[in-house]
Amino acid sequence: MIAFAELLERLTLTPGRLAKVALLRRFFETEPDPDRGIGLAALTGELAFDAAKPGLIRALAEARTDPVLFAWSYDYVGDLAETVALMWPERRTNAQPPLLAEVVEALAVTPKAELPHLVAGWLDASPAPVRLAILKLITGALRVGASVRLAKVALAELSGGTIAADDIEEVWHGLSPPYDPLFAWVEGRGERPDPADAPVFRPPMLAHPLEAPDLAALDYPAFAAEWKWDGIRVQLVSTPAGHRLYSRGADDISAAFPEIVEHMSFDAVLDGELLVVRDGVVAPFADLQQRLNRKLPTARMLTQFPVLVRLYDVLFENGVDLRPLAFIERRARLEAFVARVQPGRMDLSELVEAPDLPALSALRDGARAASIEGLMLKRRDSPYLPGRPKGMWWKWKRDPLTVDAVLMYAQRGHGKRSSYYSDYTFGLWRELANGDEELVPVGKAYSGFTDAELVMLDRWIRNNTTQRFGPVREVEHGTAKGIVLEIAFDAAQRSARHKSGVALRFPRVGRLRLDKKPEEADRLDTLMRSLP
DSSP: OOHHHHHHHHHHOOOOOHHHHHHHHHHHSSSHHHHHHHHHHTTTTTTOOOOSSSSHHHHHHHHHHHHHHHHHHHHHHHOOHHHHHHHSSSOOOOOOOOHHHHHHHHHHHHHHHGGHHHHHHHHHHHHHHHHHHHHHHHOOOOSSSOHHHHHHHHHHHTTTTOOOHHHHHHHHOOTTTTOOHHHHHTTTTSOOOOOGGGGOOOOOOOOOOOOOHHHHHHOOOEEEEEEEEEEEEEEEEEEETTTEEEEEEEOOTTTTOOOTTOOOOEEEEEEEEEEETTTEEEEEOHHHHHTTOOOOHHHHOOOOOOOOEEEEEEEEEEEEOTTTTTHHHHHHHHHHHHHHHTTTTTOOOOBOOOHHHHHHHHHTTTOOOGOOOOEEEEETTTOOSSSSOEEETTEEEOOOOOEEEEEEEEEEEEETTTTTTEEEEEEEEOOOOOOOOOEEEEEEOOOSSHHHHHHHHHHHHHHHHEEETTTTTEOOOOOSSSSSEEEEEEEEETTSSSSSSSEEEEOOOEEOOOOGGGGGGGGGHHHHHHHO
């Protein structure tokens, strides 16, 4: 556990990508099995402990410390694991810090009633850095800036360059912790793990944003165009070994969308977009959100939010790898597949025809009302390559909408932002029956500002707090005093779930409008009139 704690600390303090890869590689090289495999699983989000909840950790800390001091410290630090690790009182004990494998095994099998005593014993026996690692492991809030991709790059380097990170991706989802066959393979002690006995996720091909210089140099006849729908990218893996529906990030979401999986009675791997569709009309993304992050949908949800997959590509068919083929060839194979199989809850993404770029641009500009984000441009000769190869695929999103809103509430962020108020709730003015106006929250934003702007906003929030609601601060937001934010967003729709009656899609801070007074911010009725 000591080595894992040191790794987490150094990853947190190390900014460079190559330096993080070197730290991960050293951990994998020097730590024994199964600790290095368990560490890999923890870093890649493959571990979850249902019985040990953050509430248990908080209760332990409040019992060992002054509850009022703990509450104030937690509010200031903004991270439960870090607060408890620093405040936990030192005790003389002959016990040694637990091993990483010991912690994971015990969390999986220990009865819930015995967990407080177990965890307290670990914390008593450990120095602060190890306490932090244990608590981060329990709560699942590692956030050390080491992505799944970086871990796989480090594993590839462990092979001495004989195995690529994309090769590891090909077998990753057919394996489970502590990954003994994977380490044997990359270290030259074993054969490539065979994922044939599992429906394995394949790394997706991604697109680059189409910026003005790219657009000016684009060879338009070499590209095919498709609509970029406002849903989530999914991969349908249906083989003799089983059927799985994966998100773009490789999460298995099969149980959440059983009506899709039940129609996957074919032998193919397909790429597409998951959408809520009613009577042939694509619903806004907010409707799909009602189905996301739910392990099991209710019968009512299945009826109210019917989903289908709009198919973009075919990667495998009958066990044959089609990814080396050109896009236009794979497209023909996909069209033939859909015509022959006619899979339920799926349809074919149409190709968008336009004689030239100006005509295509006009089609893109008129797409907002149909829940379309913009266009995808794909080279007709492009193979299906993992990652984001330059010049092959472009995403040409429509320009965002903007609104000037007033900052109303702020909350601390997470990870490196845990000491800053970086999550902002903003509102628009609404006229009351007596002619007065009130601010109504219309959304939250977590991004779009620079580090310097974050520091400035954090300082202003601390100096202009009017009320506290746990970790949330209400700030000055009258007509004369407050901060106006230009909020950019992709779309808006009416919503009965929000007090304002509107929900924004992907809101982010476009810029700070320090030149405006709060009374000059936009009115809610102006936004509402622009909605369908």
